[in-house]
Amino acid sequence: MKRLFKKGERVRSKRDGKVMEVLKYIKNKVVEVRWFDLTSKEVRTNKMKEQNLSKAA
Numbered sequence: 237m238k239r240l241f242k243k244g245e246r247v248r249s250k251r252d253g254k255v256m257e258v259l260k261y262i263k264n265k266v267v268e269v270r271w272f273d274l275t276s277k278e279v280r281t282n283k284m285k286e287q288n289l290s291k292a293a
Contacts, residue, residue, distance in 0.1 A: 241267065246292040249284070255292050256284075 256269040265286040
């Protein structure tokens with residue numbers, strides 16, 4: 237399995253454009269990410285597929 241992102245790297249969601257931080261790889265092509273939610277003012281974590289993410293500028 238070739239990993240596209242490293243732990244701590246900033247990535248952008250292709251779906252909604254949010255900038256997220258990579259926490260870890262769960263299993264094949266599934267990444268756990270976290271981001272800051274502006275509406276509720278708290279940090280959220282979620283699992284996303286690697287294909288829905290791209291490197292943030």
